[in-house]
Amino acid sequence: MTNRDVVKAWIEGRPEAAPNLSTDGKYLYSYMLRIGYTLSIPKMGEYKIAIGFLMSDGCTRTTRHHILQAYRECGMLVDPTEVELLELSHCLRSR
Numbered sequence: 001m002t003n004r005d006v007v008k009a010w011i012e013g014r015p016e017a018a019p020n021l022s023t024d025g026k027y028l029y030s031y032m033l034r035i036g037y038t039l040s041i042p043k044m045g046e047y048k049i050a051i052g053f054l055m056s057d058g059c060t061r062t063t064r065h066h067i068l069q070a071y072r073e074c075g076m077l078v079d080p081t082e083v084e085l086l087e088l089s090h091c092l093r094s095r
Contacts, residue, residue, distance in 0.1 A: 001016060002018060007021070007028070010036055010038075013038070013046070023036070025038075026038045030063040033053070033059065035063065036051065036070045037083055048076065049076045050067055050070040050071040
């Protein structure tokens with residue numbers, strides 16, 4: 001299984017794994033760091049979002065490469081701090 005296969009599986013919502021990249025279909029992980037998120041909006045669908053960690057955030061060059069692969073496939077990249085806001089906003093709207 002290649003990293004590209006894992007990213008495509010994440011886009012399709014399927015679990016898959018390679019040595020340093022894995023997905024449960026909802027989240028994408030480089031090593032143990034979550035680098036991809038699925039935002040589900042009722043009546044609108046699901047959106048895949050890459051989380052843009054930087055080398056200054058302590059991520060490795062390999063993880064940065066994984067993030068870029070995810071971004072190329074999903075077309076959306078957010079700052080790590082924005083993911084918490086998206087999750088909170090989604091929780092409040094779904095009540």
